[in-house]
Every structure is written in structure tokens, then in C-alpha cells.
Amino acid sequence: MTNDVKEIFGSAGASPAPPAPAALAAKVRTLAPSMTRSMQRVAEAVADDPAGCAALTVTGLAELTGTSEATVVRTARLLGYPGYRDLRLALAGLAAQQQSGRAPAITTDIAVDDPIADVVAKLAYDEQQTLADTAAGLDTVQLAAAVTALAGARRTDVYGVGASGLVAQDLTQKLLRIGLLAHAHSDPHLAVTNAVQLRSGDVAIAITHSGTTGDVIEPLRVAFERGATTVAVTGRPDSPVTQYADHVLTTSTARESELRPAAMSSRTGQLLVVDCLFVGVAQRTYDAAAPALSASYEALAHRHRATRKGP
Amino acid sequence: MTNDVKEIFGSAGASPAPPAPAALAAKVRTLAPSMTRSMQRVAEAVADDPAGCAALTVTGLAELTGTSEATVVRTARLLGYPGYRDLRLALAGLAAQQQSGRAPAITTDIAVDDPIADVVAKLAYDEQQTLADTAAGLDTVQLAAAVTALAGARRTDVYGVGASGLVAQDLTQKLLRIGLLAHAHSDPHLAVTNAVQLRSGDVAIAITHSGTTGDVIEPLRVAFERGATTVAVTGRPDSPVTQYADHVLTTSTARESELRPAAMSSRTGQLLVVDCLFVGVAQRTYDAAAPALSASYEALAHRHRATRKGP
DNA sequence: GCCCGCGACGAAAATATCTTTCATTTCGTG
DNA sequence: CACGAAATGAAAGATATTTTCGTCGCGGGC
Numbered sequence: 001m002t003n004d005v006k007e008i009f010g011s012a013g014a015s016p017a018p019p020a021p022a023a024l025a026a027k028v029r030t031l032a033p034s035m036t037r038s039m040q041r042v043a044e045a046v047a048d049d050p051a052g053c054a055a056l057t058v059t060g061l062a063e064l065t066g067t068s069e070a071t072v073v074r075t076a077r078l079l080g081y082p083g084y085r086d087l088r089l090a091l092a093g094l095a096a097q098q099q100s101g102r103a104p105a106i107t108t109d110i111a112v113d114d115p116i117a118d119v120v121a122k123l124a125y126d127e128q129q130t131l132a133d134t135a136a137g138l139d140t141v142q143l144a145a146a147v148t149a150l151a152g153a154r155r156t157d158v159y160g161v162g163a164s165g166l167v168a169q170d171l172t173q174k175l176l177r178i179g180l181l182a183h184a185h186s187d188p189h190l191a192v193t194n195a196v197q198l199r200s201g202d203v204a205i206a207i208t209h210s211g212t213t214g215d216v217i218e219p220l221r222v223a224f225e226r227g228a229t230t231v232a233v234t235g236r237p238d239s240p241v242t243q244y245a246d247h248v249l250t251t252s253t254a255r256e257s258e259l260r261p262a263a264m265s266s267r268t269g270q271l272l273v274v275d276c277l278f279v280g281v282a283q284r285t286y287d288a289a290a291p292a293l294s295a296s297y298e299a300l301a302h303r304h305r306a307t308r309k310g311p
Numbered sequence: 312m313t314n315d316v317k318e319i320f321g322s323a324g325a326s327p328a329p330p331a332p333a334a335l336a337a338k339v340r341t342l343a344p345s346m347t348r349s350m351q352r353v354a355e356a357v358a359d360d361p362a363g364c365a366a367l368t369v370t371g372l373a374e375l376t377g378t379s380e381a382t383v384v385r386t387a388r389l390l391g392y393p394g395y396r397d398l399r400l401a402l403a404g405l406a407a408q409q410q411s412g413r414a415p416a417i418t419t420d421i422a423v424d425d426p427i428a429d430v431v432a433k434l435a436y437d438e439q440q441t442l443a444d445t446a447a448g449l450d451t452v453q454l455a456a457a458v459t460a461l462a463g464a465r466r467t468d469v470y471g472v473g474a475s476g477l478v479a480q481d482l483t484q485k486l487l488r489i490g491l492l493a494h495a496h497s498d499p500h501l502a503v504t505n506a507v508q509l510r511s512g513d514v515a516i517a518i519t520h521s522g523t524t525g526d527v528i529e530p531l532r533v534a535f536e537r538g539a540t541t542v543a544v545t546g547r548p549d550s551p552v553t554q555y556a557d558h559v560l561t562t563s564t565a566r567e568s569e570l571r572p573a574a575m576s577s578r579t580g581q582l583l584v585v586d587c588l589f590v591g592v593a594q595r596t597y598d599a600a601a602p603a604l605s606a607s608y609e610a611l612a613h614r615h616r617a618t619r620k621g622p
Numbered sequence: 623g624c625c626c627g628c629g630a631c632g633a634a635a636a637t638a639t640c641t642t643t644c645a646t647t648t649c650g651t652g
Numbered sequence: 653c654a655c656g657a658a659a660t661g662a663a664a665g666a667t668a669t670t671t672t673c674g675t676c677g678c679g680g681g682c
Contacts, residue, residue, distance in 0.1 A: 036659060054400060058640055068661040073641060084640065085668090089365060092400040093407030110590060112597050116458065117451045119590050124446035124583060128439045135435035140428045147427065162611075163484060166477045170578070173474060212615040264586055267481070268579075275434050275575055279421060283430070286423050300473075304523040347630060369669055379632040384670060395669065396639090624682085631676080638669065648659070 024050070024094050026133030027079055030253045034238050035078065041065045042075040046087070051095035058084045127268045133252035134269035138276070142247045146205075147280035149229040149247070150175070153203040156182040157223065159191050159216045160207035167233075167270040168207050174278040177296045178289035188215035195222035202228040207274075209251070209266035211239020220244045233273050235266055249273050335361070335405055338390055346389065352376040353386040357398070362406035369395045438579045444563030445580035449587070453558045457516075458591035460540040460558070461486070464514040467493040468534065470502050470527045471518035478544075478581040479518050485589040488607045489600035499526035506533035513539040518585075520562070520577035522550020531555045544584050546577055560584050 028047040032040055042065045046053050053061055058069045061084075065072070076087035110122050150156060156175060160168030165186035175182035185191035198204055204223030208216045211234040224230045224244035232245035235253040242248045251269030282289040339358040343351055353376045357364050364372055369380045372395075376383070387398035421433050461467060467486060471479030476497035486493035496502035509515060515534035519527045522545040535541045535555035543556035546564040553559045562580030593600040 038660065057638085059638095062661090069640075070642080070661060071659090074660095089400070089403040092403040093410075096404030096407050112594050114594070116455045116587075116591055119594070120446050120449055120451065120454070120583075120587050123586050123590065124442045127583060127586075128442050131435045131439050131442075135431050138431055140431065143431070144427045163481065166481050166484075170474065170477050173477075210615060214614055267582070271578070271582075272431075272435060272438060275438075276427075276431050279430050279434065280427055283423050283425070303525055304521060349631070368667085370667095373632095380669075381632060381671080382630090385631095626679105626681080628678090628680105629676105630678100631674105633674090634672085636669100636671070639667080641664105641666070643662105643664075645662085646660080648657105650657090651655085652653105 023133070023136030024079070024090055026137045026252045029133070030137060030235060030237065030250060031078055033236065033253070035075070038065075038067045038071045039075045039078065042067060042072055043079070046075075046091065050091045050098065054088055054091035054095050123264075126265055130252050130265040130268045131272055134250075134272050137250055137252060138273065139248075139250065142249055143273075143276060143280065146203075146231045146247045146249065147277060147284060149203050149231070150180070150277060150281045151284035152201070153180070153229070154201050155198075156180060156203045156205065157191070157194055157198065157219070158182060158184045158205045158207065159186075159195075159219045160184065161186050161188070161213060161215050163267050164207040164209060164213075164216070164270065167267060167274055168205070170271060171205070171207075171274040171277065174274070175281065177293055178278075178282050178285065179292040180281065180285075185219065188218065191215070191219035192222055195219040195228075196226065198223045198226045198228040200227040200229075202226075203231065204228045205231045205233065206241055206245070207233045207270055208239075208241055209235045209253075209270070211236040211241040213241070217241050217244065233270055235269070249277075335390070335401060342389055346386070349376070349378045349382045350386045350389065353378060353383055354390070357386075357390075357402065361402045361409065365399055365402035365406055434575075437576055441563050441576040441579045442583055445561075445583050448561055448563055449584065450559075450561065453560055454584075454587060454591065457514075457542045457558045457560065458588060458595060460514050460542070461491070461588060461592045462595040463512070464491070464540070465512045466509070467491060467514040467516065468502070468505055468509065468530070469493065469495045469516045469518065470497075470530045471495065472497050472499070472524060472526050474578050475518040475520060475524075475527070475581065478578060478585055479516070481582060482516070482518075482585040482588065485585070486592065488604055489589075489593050489596060490603040491592070491596075496530065499529065502526070502530035503533055506530040506539075507537065509534045509537045509539040511538040511540075513537075514542065515539045516542045516544065517552055517556070518544045518581055519550075519552055520546045520564075520581070522547040522552040524552070528552045528555065544581055546580070560588075 025047050028043045032043055035043060042061065045061065045065050053064075056064065058072050062069045062072050073084050076084045079087060081087040081090065110119060114122070156172075158168040158172050160166075165184070168184040168186065172182045172184040183194070185194060195204060202223070204220055206216045206220040211232070217240055220230055220232065220241060221244045224246075229247075230245045231247045231249065232241045233249045233251060234241055235251045236242075237248055237250045251266060251273055253266070282293075336358050339354045343354060346354060353372065356372065356376050364375075367375065369383050373380045373383050384395050387395045390398060392398040392401065421430060425433070467483075469479040469482050471477075476495070479495040479497065483493045483495040494505070496505060506515060513534070515531055517527045517531040522543070528551055531541055531543065531552060532555045535557075540558075541556045542558045542560065543552045544560045544562060545552055546562045547553075548559055548561045562577060562584055564577070593604075
């Protein structure tokens with residue numbers, strides 16, 4: 001009866017991600033959209049004042065947020081913890097970290113009449129935050145799996161439209177530089193047409209912040225059904241796109257506003273993920289990648305002018 | 312040897328010592344002599360492995376130390392906490408602090424055999440650094456001038472090839488969204504062809520990290536000579552491209568290496584500059600920009616699938 | 623040498639806390 | 653406007669923590 005500490009909740013399946021230590025704030029923002037109203041209230045309170053909430057019992061937090069204990073436990077579960085007890089523990093850790101000289105994480109939104117210097121500062125801070133959150137919330141197991149798949153792929157297709165299309169192109173450019181066969185598709189029709197050609201051993205990557213972009217989901221689904229290894233880079237780990245993804249890489253969802261549309265910070269997080277993929281693959285295939293990189297660099301040298309200005 | 316220590320804990324007076332935050336290890340050592348054998352075992356276990364103990368229940372810790380729950384609670388009390396629950400919370404905080412304390416990897420370069428988690432951390436740190444540097448080094452006067460030019464431009468051309476081409480497209484996408492006439496050119500010939508059409512009141516923007524990319528300099532020169540307002544976004548403020556630029560926006564030049572080619576961090580800085588330009592213009596033209604933004608958002612709504620409400 | 627008192631210690635009861643179940647309410651939908 | 657699905661909270665059920673209380677060992681006094 002006393003030996004019940006080690007439970008096997010790997011079989012539970014629902015929680016492949018281990019509880020996050022400091023990535024909690026990021027997780028809250030990422031998962032908030034898929035929460036119900038009451039749960040959002042709880043999540044907000046938690047993200048707002050970790051230290052305060054850590055001092056509260058389930059009942060206390062339920063009362064504070066005007067909900068019930070059940071809702072609090074449900075929220076804790078959604079955030080990836082077995083129960084409220086563990087969330088509370090993580091909260092205490094987070095509070096301690098913040099205490100010891102961490103960023104206070106206060107961001108005022110960008111206003112219409114902000115001076116340009118403030119705009120620069122706020123944008124920079126915001127994107128830095130996005131990077132930190134994305135890095136903290138990235139599932140390294142999934143990432144490693146995606147890297148392995150990419151490194152051994154016969155060919156790789158990357159799907160993305162709009163702003164995500166540029167990220168897709170960025171990844172493609174990088175992979176091509178280290179000698180991998182990669183192609184970015186932003187035309188939905190051509191994307192599907194190409195996806196049909198994929199088979200086991202190939203890799204398909206879908207990049208969509210919302211996870212609901214049909215033009216991107218469709219080719220991924222086709223690739224998935226053809227047996228290719230599929231990867232989704234999205235800000236919503238529970239969105240439709242993940243249905244057809246063998247590996248899901250989550251980017252942080254930062255605050256957005258009128259002057260700060262989604263395309264901005266989501267792109268930053270996506271690019272970090274893309275960079276991680278690239279470096280990971282470059283590591284695995286180093287012997288081939290390194291010469292390829294310098295070769296591509298040298299091939300472009302003659303297109304650059306002398307560094308110094310003329311007479 | 313008799314214990315001549317007289318402790319008066321029985322009285323229900325207010326505890327004079329507030330719960331220790333991180334000085335727990337010290338407290339353990341200080342109080343160890345006044346502890347009984349069993350309590351010392353508990354205290355030792357706690358000081359030895361805060362993280363591990365934080366994961367244990369009273370019963371678990373009692374068993375681990377070969378004592379009883381009551382003893383564990385007594386030890387917690389002696390250490391200044393109301394009960395074991397609070398000791399555990401403090402323990403979790405301590406563990407988190409220790410965890411965050413070790414971050415030695417970030418200054419070193421990315422190595423071929425770095426574990427994937429380190430790659431993520433290093434890349435994120437690096438790009439954060441680039442953002443901070445770029446923000447700090449950005450000339451707000453030049454930026455404001457560029458924004459003014461953009462906001463009043465009849466049309467805007469953006470030149471960039473390779474990785475910078477994607478940044479150029481990003482800027483173009485954003486400007487189009489707020490109703491400005493903008494076009495990105497990555498084809499050098501077409502770029503020049505278009506640059507010839509520019510005249511005073513138009514804006515041309517060249518994006519090149521090295522500042523030496525002929526394919527980008529050339530169209531900027533043409534635009535410059537035609538009387539358009541020219542802007543250069545580059546990492547080298549003294550490079551050839553600045554010859555033909557009315558306004559120079561400098562991005563940070565972070566260190567690069569074999570596994571970390573220039574395209575990575577330079578792109579991050581360039582995107583920050585682009586975002587600043589965009590927000591700046593959106594501010595200036597707010598009355599027109601805001602409706603345009605929401606309109607473009609709504610126009611795309613039907614291309615998104617309903618968010619899955621998973622079982 | 624034997625008995626007595628003091629305090630450490632743990633088993634188990636008592637309490638607090640967390641988790642689960644289930645009925646009710648709410649909301650979107652046809 | 654009725655229907656069904658999802659969300660929510662009240663309360664029962666399960667665990668964990670705290671308290672109580674009796675046993676045991678130790679050292680000193682008689």
C-alpha cells in the first residue's frame with residue numbers, strides 16, 4: 001500500500017509530455033484558446049500570480065476564481081499535470097524562479113501613439129519572450145524524432161501558406177543547402193499533387209500557426225495516408241492539423257492585438273523550430289552537410305562586391 | 312552526553328522564523344545538532360535531494376528514511392514550516408532554482424555532438440541576443456524617417472535575395488495587409504526593371520546582411536538615381552549598399568559558425584526591423600490600416616476549419 | 623540492582639485535501 | 653423551440669497530512 005508512488009501513467013496515453021517546470025506560462029498561453037471559460041479563469045489566475053496560487057488549496061483556488069474544485073483539477077490536467085497537487089508543486093518552482101531575478105514578464109500592449117523607440121523595445125521584448133517560451137515548450141523527443149525522419153528522408157515536402165509559407169521556404173532553403181531534397185509548397189493544388197507522390201521514407205511538414213488552415217492540412221493528410229512521416233509545426237497542439245501528424249512541434253502563442261497581428265510572434269517561434277530542425281539534421285549528416293554548406297557559400301561569393309566603398 | 316538544549320515549541324505562539332526560501336540547506340546544518348537521530352535522517356535526505364524529496368509524499372519520505380510520518384512532520388516543523396505540505400512546496404522551489412542555476416552551455420558554440428535539448432537552448436539564446444542587440448543598435452531617427460517615407464509612399468519596392476528575400480516578402484505581405492502598394496523582388500533583372508519606374512515619392516528598400524549583394528545593390532542604385540527614397544537594412548553600416556541609401560537600418564551581426572550559418576541570426580534581426588517598420592507605418596496610417604487588417608483577416612476566415620473539440 | 627521519569631518514536635485515528643462521479647445547467651444547432 | 657452535446661459544480665469517494673496517544677529505550681536516583 002505504501003509502494004504506490006510509482007504509477008504507470010505512460011499507458012494513459014493522453015499525456016506524452018512530461019510536466020513542464022518553467023514552461024508553464026507558455027503552456028498556459030498555448031492551451032488557453034482550447035479551454036472553456038471557467039478553465040481560462042483558472043489558467044489566468046495561475047499565470048497571473050504563480051506564487052499566490054501555490055499557496056492555495058484546490059478549494060481556495062476554486063473559490064478565488066469563482067469555479068469549482070473539479071474545474072481546477074481539470075485545468076491542471078489540461079496543462080499536463082496528473083492533478084492539482086503537481087501543478088501546485090510546479091507553481092512553487094516557478095515562483096521561486098521568478099523570485100530569483102527572473103523577468104517580471106510585464107508587457108504593455110503597443111499603442112497607436114507609442115513613440116517609435118517604445119515600439120522597438122516592445123517588439124524586441126515580445127519576440128524574445130516568444131523565443132523563450134517556444135524553446136521551453138518544445139518537446140525534444142518529438143523534435144529528435146522529426147530530425148531523424150528528416151535526416152533519412154528520400155525527399156521532404158514543406159507546406160505553408162501566407163506568413164507560414166515564408167517559414168516553409170526558409171526551412172527548404174536551409175535543407176537544400178546541406179544537400180537534402182526539399183521543396184516548399186504554397187500553392188494548395190500543387191501541394192496536394194505533390195503529396196500524392198510521397199511514400200514511406202519521405203517526410204511532409206505542415207506549418208500553420210492556427211492549425212486549422214485547410215490548404216495546409218489537406219496535403220499533410222494525403223502525405224500521411226501515403227505512409228510518409230508527417231510533422232506539424234503549430235501553435236495549437238490540439239488543432240485539426242495534428243490529426244495527421246506523426247510528430248507535433250508546438251510554437252508559443254504570444255499575445256496579439258490590433259497593431260500586433262499573429263503573423264509576427266508566431267513567425268518568430270516557427271523560425272526557431274525550423275532552425276532547430278535544420279541544425280539537428282546538420283548534426284546527424286555532418287559529414288555531408290559541412291562540405292555542402294561551404295560549397296554553397298563559395299558558389300555565391302562572386303555575387304558580392306568588395307566590402308569597401310569606392311574612391 | 313545529554314542534550315542540554317531546551318526548546319519551547321510546545322507553546323502555540325507565533326513562529327518567530329518565517330519559512331525559509333532557499334536557505335534551507337543552511338538551516339538544516341544549523342539545526343541538525345538539536346535534532347534527534349530520526350529527524351536528522353529526514354533532514355539529511357531533504358538537504359541531499361530536494362527535487363527527489365519534493366516528489367514524495369509524507370509516507371514516501373518516511374519510508375525512504377526509515378521513519379514514520381509523524382517524524383517527518385516534526386522535522387518540517389523544526390525547519391520552520393507549518394507542516395510537511397509547506398516544506399514540500401519550498402523544496403519544489405529550491406529544486407527549480409537549482410535547475411535554473413545551471414545554464415553553462417549557452418556561451419559555447421553549437422557542437423556536432425550536442426544533445427538536441429542543448430541545440431534548442433543555444434539557438435533560442437542566440438536569437439534572443441540578436442534581437443536585443445538589434446533593438447539596442449537601431450537608430451530610431453533613421454527608423455522614423457523610413458516609416459514616414461513608407462507611410463506616404465505611392466508604391467514601395469523591396470529587394471532581397473536568398474534568405475533576405477524571405478524577409479523582403481514578409482515585409483511586403485505586411486504592407487499589403489494595411490493597404491499599401493508594395494512588391495518584393497528576388498529576381499535581380501525584374502527588380503532593376505521595376506526600379507526604373509520609381510520616382511520621387513516612392514520607396515525602395517534593400518535587404519542584405521552583408522551589404523555587398525550586387526543583385527540587391529543594383530536595383531537600389533537605380534531607384535536612388537530615379538529620386539526614390541531608399542532604405543537599406545543591413546548588418547554592415549559601412550558596406551557598399553549604404554552608398555545608395557537615404558536611410559540605413561542596422562541589424563546586429565551575431566557570431567556565426569559552421570553549424571550556425573549567417574542566415575539564421577541575421578534573419579532574426581532583419582525581421583525585427585521589418586516588424587518595426589510595419590508597426591510604425593500602421594501607427595501612422597491607423598485609420599486606414601486597422602480596417603484593412605481586420606478585412607484581410609475576415610477574408611481568410613473561411614479557409615480555416617473548425618477547431619476540433621477532441622474527445 | 624531496580625525503579626522512575628523523561629522524551630523519542632511510530633501506529634492509528636482524525637482531519638484536511640485532492641479526485642472522481644454524476645446530475646444539472648448552459649449553450650449552440652437544426 | 654426542442655434537442656443534444658459540452659461545461660460546470662455539488663457531493664461522494666480516495667489520498668494525504670496532521671494529531672493523538674501509547675510504547676519503548678535511556679539515564680539517573682534510591
